[in-house]
Amino acid sequence: MTGTPVRSAIDAYTETFVEDPGYLDWAAFGPVSPAARAALDADAALLASGRPEDIAAAGRQGTAARQELAVLLDADADEVTLHPSSTHALQQAFAGLDGAVVASSAEFPSVTITLARAAEAAAGRLVPRWIAPADSRVTADAAADALDPAVVALVVSHVDFRSGYRADLPALRELLGPDRLLIVDAVQSFGVVDEDWSVADVVVGHGYKWLRAGRGTGFARFTAQARERIRPVLSGRIATSAAGLPVDALAGPAASGQAYAVSAPDQLAAGRSAAAVAEVRRTGVPEIAAALARNVDAVLETADRHGVPVVSPRDPAERAGIVVLAPADPAGLGAALAEAGVRATVRAGHVRVAPHAGTTAETLGMLEGALAGAAEFIAP
Numbered sequence: 001m002t003g004t005p006v007r008s009a010i011d012a013y014t015e016t017f018v019e020d021p022g023y024l025d026w027a028a029f030g031p032v033s034p035a036a037r038a039a040l041d042a043d044a045a046l047l048a049s050g051r052p053e054d055i056a057a058a059g060r061q062g063t064a065a066r067q068e069l070a071v072l073l074d075a076d077a078d079e080v081t082l083h084p085s086s087t088h089a090l091q092q093a094f095a096g097l098d099g100a101v102v103a104s105s106a107e108f109p110s111v112t113i114t115l116a117r118a119a120e121a122a123a124g125r126l127v128p129r130w131i132a133p134a135d136s137r138v139t140a141d142a143a144a145d146a147l148d149p150a151v152v153a154l155v156v157s158h159v160d161f162r163s164g165y166r167a168d169l170p171a172l173r174e175l176l177g178p179d180r181l182l183i184v185d186a187v188q189s190f191g192v193v194d195e196d197w198s199v200a201d202v203v204v205g206h207g208y209k210w211l212r213a214g215r216g217t218g219f220a221r222f223t224a225q226a227r228e229r230i231r232p233v234l235s236g237r238i239a240t241s242a243a244g245l246p247v248d249a250l251a252g253p254a255a256s257g258q259a260y261a262v263s264a265p266d267q268l269a270a271g272r273s274a275a276a277v278a279e280v281r282r283t284g285v286p287e288i289a290a291a292l293a294r295n296v297d298a299v300l301e302t303a304d305r306h307g308v309p310v311v312s313p314r315d316p317a318e319r320a321g322i323v324v325l326a327p328a329d330p331a332g333l334g335a336a337l338a339e340a341g342v343r344a345t346v347r348a349g350h351v352r353v354a355p356h357a358g359t360t361a362e363t364l365g366m367l368e369g370a371l372a373g374a375a376e377f378i379a380p
């Protein structure tokens with residue numbers, strides 16, 4: 001039988017990538033998706049009318065976002081909280097912890113600075129246990145030496161922003177055992193890596209890179225074990241056990257994960273988040289991960305063809321969407337890429353190239369062309 005070919009969900013998803021050609025900087029910022037933009041417009045209209053039912057409808061986006069995130073996390077929506085950023089979510093986790101927390105000193109500052117500040121405020125109750133693993137790879141072996149009875153938790157980026165290394169969460173879970181907390185920053189992987197998040201006690205992330213939802217879309221999941229160990233110190237007015245506004249009495253924190261919230265979420269951010277995550281759910285994370293892997297392979301092949309050293313992992317199990325190039329002259333290559341309209345991040349001697357599942361052949365071709373014309377910056 002002949003006829004119109006059936007458009008798969010992943011094809012429909014990749015067709016929504018309408019950013020400028022040449023965009024290969026998804027690890028820094030994800031151009032906002034048409035679905036998130038449409039949600040923003042619709043919610044802004046609701047908030048502009050002054051009608052109580054419209055304001056209430058926009059207010060329901062917080063619940064919608066938590067429900068959508070819960071599906072991807074395979075969690076209960078009550079365990080998911082919304083935050084202005086993933087750093088705010090990490091603040092919630094660290095502020096209420098007592099004991100030693102293992103972290104790599106090379107982590108993104110959302111981990112290092114937030115943990116250090118929480119420890120300073122804790123006056124000895126919370127102590128960072130810094131490790132310095134080779135190539136910033138927080139492997140179970142690298143973390144094992146830091147464990148002793150004082151350690152109550154390990155915090156790790158699932159995918160390291162600098163090296164591109166994807167940590168083996170089940171191995172870290174096994175190392176920690178059932179009693180210590182595994183706290184995961186999933187900023188560089190959530191929605192594009194098919195992961196069993198249930199191995200972690202706390203997962204934090206945000207929507208402004210790989211989810212394409214824009215800023216203000218931080219979130220966290222706190223399991224029952226996390227809620228037993230982490231006091232809801234920064235718990236605010238919407239995070240109490242009271243039904244409705246807790247006035248004239250000091251209600252205690254909510255019994256659920258909602259205890260780690262502060263105030264009502266930004267409806268516009270929550271609406272963008274709900275729309276973007278729903279699109280990922282409908283498409284399927286395994287399908288998105290496979291499409292991303294193909295584009296990462298294409299970037300690696302292009303780099304190899306032009307002799308650009310690659311220092312990020314090549315093994316699909318150890319990577320997500322970040323390819324790190326180490327040319328002889330990173331600033332020179334970065335400028336050549338920019339000149340050719342290719343967007344990437346140049347930092348600390350490397351050029352970070354990050355495609356997404358919807359990165360087009362045109363964009364990959366622009367990278368090819370730019371590298372072909374930049375031999376002087378590639379070889380020593």
Ligand SMILES: Cc1ncc(COP(=O)(O)O)c(C=O)c1O
Pocket residue numbers: 027028084085086087088108110157159160161185187188205206218
């Ligand atoms: C691993 C990681 N965590 C956290 C952040 C910052 O997140 P936020 O701006 O939501 O605090 C980034 C930003 O690049 C990141 O790469």
